[in-house]
Amino acid sequence: MSSWRCDSLRASSSEPLPVVIIGNGPSGICLSYLLSGHTPYVKPGAIHPNPLLQKKLAEAPGVSILDQDLEYLSEGLEGRSQSPVALLFDALLRPDTDFGGNMNSVLSWRQQKERAIPHLVLGRNLPGGAWHSIEGSMVTLSQGQWMGLPDLQVKDWMRKKCRGLRNSRATAGDVAHYYRDYVSKKGLSHNFVSRAVVTAVEWKSEHGSSGTQAPSPLFQVSGYLTHQDQSQQPFSLWARNVVLATGTYDTPARLGIPGETLPFVHHELSALEAALRTGTVSPFSDPVLIVGAGLTAADAVLFARHYNIPVIHAFRRSVHDPGLVFNQLPKMLYPEYHKVHQMMRDQSISSPSPYAGYHSLPEHRPLLFKEDRQAVFQDPQGSQQLFGVSMVLVLIGSHPNLSYLPGAGTDLVLDPEQPLSPKRNPIDVDPFTHESTHQEGLYALGPLAGDNFVRFVQGGALAAASSLQRKETRKPP
Known part of the structure; x- marks a missing residue:
């Protein structure tokens, strides 16, 4: 394995790696764990509560x-x-x-080095990916135990760190720390290269040595490493297989209205944290305008309220819209989000209510941001309204950035006529291998393949690992 360590990336090489994984979030970490020879078996004597699945598992004991x-x-x-x-x-x-139980996993894990497949995991951040970009005190939408990766439960890790779950959920800071720790504790660090930005992935055919075998794809992965002094070092390497695991947080969605590029208009929650540190916003400043009706916008409202920063909260939907995420969350599990939803309902700009410093603008459409820090909206009746603000946070979602692929990946999705969307138009993959149906050797995991929760992205890693192991064991020495 030593010849495949991340040092090999620093000197561009033409010798192909079996696998390159782009993205070091939960999907990439889980796949690296499986490709490193960690192999799942059913525990001897374990009985799964699903009788049909138990019957199938019993048919292949020890496999x-x-x-x-x-x-x-x-x-x-x-x-x-x-x-x-x-x-x-x-x-x-x-x-x-899902039935409220707490039964232990029926799997045991064996480290079988002979099954390991050399690979590299390239990521812009530390292992954990976008979790390192989320404000650390925010709590996860999913239950804390669902954020865990194989063979290291979150609750066990947190107990050793003398930390606890909050209403059965973990903070984003703890989750990011857990993922970084997981890579270290499981002996995966030598496969990971942080601060690596991929700028191009191209593929061509490679013919077998006999000249009669069907051509196999060969991928060239190019990009640069960013050093501590912000200098950039280019790299280029070859791979037989490439796995896309970059998630959806690359490119914030935009309104597409005049003034959106002004310096006081931002598209990430971290901008509010920075403004608080520098004193740009305070309890005595003009309100922060938060645009959006999703959970990230709600997190921004909660963050601002915690520091007594005045807020104007604008969103296009009705508060009673069944598609609004707050109308789909159990109140007992998510009390803070339901508090935001209650504020959205009760505290319109025109009616007084107990929530001092917060005003909502339901069914308002932003039209323009002006240089003098004013925001122009169209209300439900079609009239225009003007509000003075200290800063604007446009938090209406984000899109994956596959600009490093030919055609930005548009030929890989279910409907090439529509943009890539994790929910509506993901990359088209074989559901049992997660290999692209359009390009051999190219795999997609996590949100890119339609799985948006950590709990479920791991299945894509299992499917890809199974496929890659079958491929690589067939390769001639």
């Missing part, structure tokens, strides 16, 4: 899950994901969690 037919095992499983292997892996890791 690794990676070597079994994932399509057969996952058939008939139901749950909160559209990915069959995601449901399978989740059922093996958390057998009865």
